[in-house]
Amino acid sequence: MINFHGKTALITGGSRGIGRACALLLARFGCQVAITYQSNEAAAAEVIKSSGQHGLAAKAYRCDVTKLDEISSMAQSVVKDFGRIDVLINSAGISQIVAVPDLTEEDWDHMMSVNLKGTFFCCQEILKQMQIQKGGRIVNVASTAGQVGGFIVGVNYSASKAGVICLTKSLAKYALPSGVTVNCVAPGLIDTEMTSSYPRERVSSLVASIPMGRMGSADEVANGIAFLASDAASYITGTTLYINGGTYLG
Ligand SMILES: NC(=O)c1ccc[n+]([C@@H]2O[C@H](COP(=O)([O-])OP(=O)(O)OC[C@H]3O[C@@H](n4cnc5c(N)ncnc54)[C@H](OP(=O)(O)O)[C@@H]3O)[C@@H](O)[C@H]2O)c1
Structure with missing residues (x-):
């Protein structure tokens, strides 16, 4: 039985979609x-x-994860208000549909800034608190696009999520001595505000390739994240949990 009594979780991007469900x-x-x-x-x-x-x-708490000063003051406020942070879930993120020839430097930098830089610096900041507490759980939200390349989304999105998977592994090694586990989930196509703006014909075509024949829900992703954030996942670190309706079954 998963139990979080007495614990505090910080969830970035908690206003909508997967973060909200978490x-x-x-x-x-x-x-x-x-x-x-x-x-x-x-x-x-x-x-x-x-x-x-x-x-x-x-x-x-309002916090733009591309701004390090905002991450720092947000973290200080959370510790002041709650006394501790046991779980960090990094769900803040953006996606973009852009063809390779049209992708600009600005598109590239903004995507990396939110999805990759934001995720890393939230981990860095909260790890300091978890090291003081001698334990904690970090769960980052990557994507199947970061494992096999994107079908609908741009190259910048896929590359940012591949970075999230790899920084998760590196941070898992770094955090081992402090008893902090660092894992990530790689969701497939999930029904949230993010995907509601995707062209319907491309969504239908992608859904047709998913063995379960449907999009996932934010709640289904949250279930996997909750497991990795719980004591039940005490022997798991540096891993990526696929939540994609069987996409890799071939
Ligand atoms: N939906 C999918 O199919 C899917 C699949 C794989 C992975 N993911 C990943 O899952 C995560 C959540 O996606 P979602 O579908 O739940 O998206 P969503 O519904 O669009 O929600 C995105 C969240 O990120 C926040 N956010 C965006 N830019 C931010 C910034 N610069 N600083 C701080 N917060 C920011 C938003 O805050 P506001 O509400 O204030 O704008 C919102 O809470 C993302 O990392 C996404 O890449 C999604």
Whole structure:
């Protein structure tokens, strides 16, 4: 039985999609939740309202993960408010549909800045706190696009997510002595706001190639993340959990 009683989770990108589903699930499992959002304050407030229904503390913080000073002050505020951070889930991210010849330097830099740099510097900052506490769980959100290349999304997105998978392994080695595990999930096509803007014919064509014949839900990804963030995953670090409806079955 997964149990988060007495624990605090920090979830970046907790206002929507996969991050939102993680916040609601962990709160249901007895976890205090701190979520971050970039601009969608109203959505973040809704998540906090729902998470708080379980009688535990829940709070939202504005933080653009591309800005190191904002990550640092957000982390300090979370520790001040909750006293500790046991779990970090890095779900903040963006995607882009762009053809190779059209991809600009600005597209490349912005994608790397949010998905790769943001994920790393959130890990770096929160690891300091977890090292003081002598333990913790970090779960990063990568993508099948980072393993086999993207079908709909641009090269910049796939490369950023491949980077997330590799930084997860490197950080897992670094964090071993402090009792912190670092893992990631690689979701396939998930039904969230991110994918709602994708061209329908390309989504249908991709869905047709998924053995389970459908998109995944944010809740299904959150289930995998919750496992990796729990004590049940105590002997797992540096791994990538595929949540993709059997995509690699061939
Ligand atoms: N959906 C999929 O098919 C899929 C598949 C594989 C991997 N993923 C990955 O899963 C993660 C979550 O995706 P999702 O589908 O849940 O996306 P989503 O519904 O679009 O939510 C994205 C979240 O990231 C936040 N965010 C965006 N830019 C940010 C920035 N610069 N600083 C801080 N927060 C920022 C957003 O905050 P605001 O609400 O304030 O804008 C929002 O909370 C992403 O890393 C994505 O790449 C998604």
